[in-house]
Amino acid sequence: MRLADAHCHMELFxxxxxxxxxxxxxxxxxxxxxxxxKESNIRMINGIVDAxxxxxxxxxxxxxxxxxxxxxxxxxxxxxxxxxxxxxxEIGLDGKMVKKAGMELQRKVFIEQIDVANRLSIPIVVHSxxxxxxxxxxxxxxxxxxxxxxFFEGSESLAKELASRGYLISIPPLEYGRxxxxxxxxxxxxxxxxxxxxxxGRTPFDVLKVAEKISEVKGIxxxxxxxxxxENIKNYFYI
Ligand SMILES: [Zn+2]
Numbered sequence: 001m002r003l004a005d006a007h008c009h010m011e012l013f014x015x016x017x018x019x020x021x022x023x024x025x026x027x028x029x030x031x032x033x034x035x036x037x038k039e040s041n042i043r044m045i046n047g048i049v050d051a052x053x054x055x056x057x058x059x060x061x062x063x064x065x066x067x068x069x070x071x072x073x074x075x076x077x078x079x080x081x082x083x084x085x086x087x088x089x090e091i092g093l094d095g096k097m098v099k100k101a102g103m104e105l106q107r108k109v110f111i112e113q114i115d116v117a118n119r120l121s122i123p124i125v126v127h128s129x130x131x132x133x134x135x136x137x138x139x140x141x142x143x144x145x146x147x148x149x150x151f152f153e154g155s156e157s158l159a160k161e162l163a164s165r166g167y168l169i170s171i172p173p174l175e176y177g178r179x180x181x182x183x184x185x186x187x188x189x190x191x192x193x194x195x196x197x198x199x200x201g202r203t204p205f206d207v208l209k210v211a212e213k214i215s216e217v218k219g220i221x222x223x224x225x226x227x228x229x230x231e232n233i234k235n236y237f238y239i
Pocket of ligand 1: 007196
């Protein structure tokens with residue numbers, strides 16, 4: 001079975017290398033790990049991303065907008081220098097768990113990072129908790145070509161609209177009714193599976209649970225689902 005985790009945080013594992021190798025032993029061939037603050041991005045680049053099994057998206061998440069420490073200014077150069085960094089993320093807005101950054105600052109840091117992705121012609125991975133409609137508006141208004149909506153929490157009709165714009169919906173390993181409806185509603189070519197491990201899923205291998213759910217809801221064989229989900233990520237990030 002070919003497995004790929006579209007979104008996790010490898011630097012939060014006590015031994016990221018070991019976690020990646022264990023996932024590989026279980027059939028995970030691709031992991032996209034996401035930066036959140038300056039420190040996590042630096043850790044990611046120095047030793048976690050290997051450009052063969054583990055790739056990264058670099059960026060400042062909304063919660064850390066107020067403490068980016070000038071990181072956004074260095075982002076473009078950092079991406080250019082590291083071929084294991086394949087996108088900008090996770091970036092966006094968070095309307096629920098705001099530590100220090102108010103919405104104005106979150107919007108500013110989000111748009112600055114979209115500009116970097118647009119200049120480099122690489123995808124963004126968005127975080128949109130409690131702010132999905134505004135995040136969509138900003139993404140569309142700023143003419144983002146490729147965006148992965150991480151931990152998608154919107155409606156079926158929004159999922160459909162995003163899919164029609166060529167964006168991807170990333171499904172987390174959670175059991176709830178709305179996810180089923182969204183999986184049912186959009187084409188497999190617009191879906192990727194994520195674990196958000198170790199925060200939500202335990203390890204990148206938990207992506208199999210998401211694939212099983214998609215297989216069940218869509219009535220498509222698990223092998224075929226895993227194959228397609230893996231190809232979706234590879235194609236989108238040009239891996
Ligand atoms: Zn995340």
